[in-house]
Each structure stands twice: as structure tokens, then as C-alpha cells.
């Protein structure tokens with residue numbers, strides 16, 4: 001649960017960006033660091049954006065063989081640059097000159113792929129990954145309880161409760177500019193494509209007047225350069241990135257509260273307090289201390305009727321997990337949710353024996369800090385479903401027992417424990433992680449550790465017929481999650497740069513046997529196909545700064 005994790009990081013779950021710089025034996029491959037600038041070149045290569053990926057059911061091996069066979073120089077180069085996975089072809093090449101990105105070369109050579117047999121260890125996020133939510137019901141619940149919090153605890157007008165839930169305003173990936181009361185949508189290089197003040201769409205002239213001709217805010221630009229540098233401290237007091245569906249309703253609550261402040265004030269405040277109030281509300285409703293005592297109306301609603309909010313995961317996913325273990329993989333579940341909430345949702349989605357699919361289960365993991373700092377593991381009372389205070393375990397791999405459930409902890413120690421099960425050195429025990437939070441689950445383990453990652457983007461399901469949460473994800477106001485006009489969004493950039501591939505759901509992946517490769521013929525890794533918004537980009541309508549909302 002990302003929101004819980006975020007509450008955690010604000011309380012020190014992630015200390016500072018400098019803490020990510022220490023080296024451990026798990027960080028073995030400097031060449032795994034992504035070359036985002038060069039991927040951006042690819043994103044701008046509009047001709048190639050039209051290349052779709054294969055479906056999961058397509059005979060991917062043959063296509064991959066054809067692709068590599070046509071580029072012997074590239075293959076030789078790849079051997080020296082990438083010893084772990086052929087997917088890194090794209091990044092190994094990225095340091096070369098731009099002229100290498102000819103259409104014919106990319107069509108045949110620059111594919112991304114996922115081959116599970118390349119990995120010894122496979123990890124999973126829970127919320128939004130192994131389980132999905134009924135986005136209609138969950139969005140409404142979070143929206144209602146946040147508004148109630150502001151009225152009951154922060155003195156906002158009762159009028160706030162009467163305002164309608166405008167689904168068109170919701171979108172994953174937006175940024176709140178707290179002091180100004182604005183909401184921003186960013187391009188692949190952190191320029192402001194669209195923005196609102198409260199719920200009112202700002203004109204281009206207003207955006208330029210507020211943020212300058214470059215259409216950039218220093219804090220979101222810092223996020224673009226290094227998301228973890230904005231995770232705590234002053235930046236987090238001013239800016240919020242809405243990274244998953246726990247976060248998206250807060251944008252509308254924020255906007256409507258800003259509207260009310262404007263309506264009730266003679267002149268706009270120098271600095272809006274709404275974000276600080278809302279941040280307190282998020283901490284309140286998602287705090288693990290408020291799970292079992294009905295203090296949080298969010299948890300109260302979830303506990304009363306979990307089947308209203310949590311979808312049952314398709315049995316093919318559980319079968320696939322079992323097949324992975326049978327093939328010798330070591331699996332772990334890593335969730336930001338505390339054990340009591342994780343047990344509630346995982347039982348609803350995966351069944352009462354949900355823990356048995358994994359070699360290790362880690363709850364309250366406080367991502368992204370889990371990957372970057374060496375916080376100790378704590379023991380969990382499984383019967384009482386609570387973390388045991390003062391049970392910090394030594395930083396010794398042997399202390400972690402398979403089949404046990406732990407709280408907090410760190411990747412360095414877990415990696416060593418998993419490697420022991422495999423009788424391998426940690427540096428040779430290769431790990432893959434599946435997750436829906438692009439910063440916590442994809443960027444951080446890939447950029448700062450030696451993971452590969454698969455991004456889950458439910459937005460890809462919007463192209464399917466009968467997708468039930470289209471209204472929650474579709475937004476005429478903000479445009480596509482992936483691109484507006486010819487301009488890819490920040491999230492297309494991060495996904496292309498740091499994810500091995502991007503899939504709509506675990507169910508899609510579970511249709512692939514553990515030994516089968518998934519190959520994308522687009523260089524950006526979107527499967528089963530490139531989002532249509534990226535396909536439709538073309539240079540003649542490209543936004544180059546200053547005309548953003550007109551696209």
C-alpha cells in the first residue's frame with residue numbers, strides 16, 4: 001500500500017538521498033544504471049513510436065532471434081556491456097551516437113524483453129500488483145473520508161462535503177504544488193503540460209506567468225532528476241506526487257478545498273495550507289495505528305466489507321506463482337502495508353493461505369527506503385497480526401527463516417538470505433521485481449540496486465472492451481497517462497527508462513510459462529502493445545514549450 005509507505009517515509013522511512021549512495025555487495029553492476037536521456041531520444045523518435053509490441057501469446061522467441069540476428073555489431077557490443085540480460089541491449093546501445101537509432105535498426109534490434117529464466121529471485125508488490133482494487137468503490141471511499149477529515153479536523157466548510165466527485169479530475173501521476181494550490185501534469189522532461197489552480201484549468205499564459213517560460217517548477221524538476229531527493233524534507237512539505245490509486249482521489253479533495261479557500265477569502269493567500277492539512281489527513285487515514293480501532297474511516301470501511309473494495313485475483317496468477325517456485329525460483333512478497341491490513345486484503349484476493357506462495361513475506365517494508373538503507377527486520381506476531389516491538393534482528397542473512405513473516409527490513413539482508421537458499425553468492429542471485437508504483441517498485445530497485453523490474457500500469461487495460469473502471473482512469477481534463485499529443489509524459493519516460501517491460505496486470509504475465517520469453521517489438525517495453533497515445537505522436541504537432549494546453 002503506497003500511501004502507508006509514504007506516511008512512513010514522512011516519518012523517517014527514507015532518511016535522505018545521500019543515504020542511497022552507500023555501496024553493498026548487492027549493487028554489483030554499474031552498467032545497469034539507466035541512461036534516461038538517451039531513452040528520451042528514443043521517445044522522440046516518432047517514427048519508431050508506431051511500432052507495436054507482440055502479444056503475450058505470440059511466438060516471441062522467433063521474433064527475438066530474428067531481431068538479434070540482423071544486428072551482429074550490436075550483439076557483439078551487448079556482450080561486453082550486458083552480462084545479465086538481453087533486455088539491456090537498449091541501454092547498452094544508448095550511449096552510442098544518435099545516428100544509430102535509424103528506424104530500420106530499431107524495428108529489428110531495439111526490443112525489450114522479459115525472460116523469467118534469467119532470474120533466480122522474483123519479488124512482488126501486493127497492492128495494485130498481485131491484487132487489484134475495485135477502483136470505483138475504493139476511490140469513492142478515500143475521497144469521502146479525506147473530505148470528512150478536513151471538515152472535522154481542520155475546520156473546512158461543510159460545503160466541501162456537498163461537492164460532487166468529479167471522476168474526470170482523477171488521474172495517477174499528477175503532482176500537487178501545495179503552496180500555490182495547483183495541480184500539475186508533467187512531460188517526459190518535467191515541463192508542465194497542463195495545470196489547474198484548484199479545479200480550474202490554467203491557460204498557457206497563466207502557466208508561463210507562474211512557472212516561467214520553461215514551464216518548470218524547481219521541485220518537480222528535482223523529482224525528475226532524482227525522485228528520492230524530494231522524498232523527505234522541505235520538498236515533501238510542498239509537493240506530492242500521486243503515484244498510485246490510493247493517492248489519486250486526494251488531488252480532487254485538494255483542488256476542491258483550494259476552491260473553497262479562494263471562495264471564502266477576499267484575496268488568495270500568500271501560501272495555501274491545504275496540502276499540509278491533506279497530508280495530515282492521509283497520515284491519519286492510512287496510519288497503521290488506526291487499522292483496528294476504527295479511528296480511520298478508511299480502514300473501518302475496508303474491514304467491514306473487504307469484498308467491496310478488493311478484487312479476487314485470478315487463479316491463473318496463483319497457479320503461475322506455484323509454477324515459478326516449482327521451477328526453482330525463490331519468491332518474496334514485499335508490501336508497504338502493515339501485517340493486519342496486508343492479511344485482510346491478501347486473504348480477500350489470494351485466499352487464506354496467501355503466505356504459502358512465497359519464501360519470504362515482508363510487510364511494512366517502507367519502500368523506497370527498503371532498497372536503499374539497512375533498516376533492521378522486526379519479528380511479526382502472526383496470530384495477533386502485529387509487528388513485535390523491540391525485536392530488531394541482527395543484520396545476518398542466516399537469521400531470516402524461509403516461510404516466516406517479517407516487518408520492515410532491508411534488501412541487502414533479504415537478498416543474502418534468498419541467495420543462501422539458492423546456494424549462490426548474492427551477486428550471482430539475480431532478482432526481478434513486479435510493482436505498480438513507478439518510483440518505489442521500479443525506479444528505486446533498478447536505479448539504486450541491481451534489480452530488474454516489471455511495471456504494472458492498469459491504464460493499459462483501458463483499451464480493452466468492458467474494462468469496468470474506465471471512468472476512474474479516463475480523463476478528458478488531463479489527457480492520457482502516457483502522452484498528450486506528441487509529448488510523452490514523465491511516466492512514459494520513467495517506465496521506458498527503468499522497467500524491463502510494462503504490463504497491464506499480473507494476469508497477463510501469468511499467461512506466459514516461466515520458460516517463455518516476452519519480447520516487445522517497440523523499444524519502450526510496453527506490452528502487449530504500445531499505448532495508442534504514444535503510437536499517435538507525430539512531430540508536426542509536437543509541443544516545444546509555450547503551447548502546452550492546446551495539444
Ligand SMILES: [Mg+2]
Pocket residue numbers: 001002125126127128129244435436437
Ligand atoms: Mg502497489
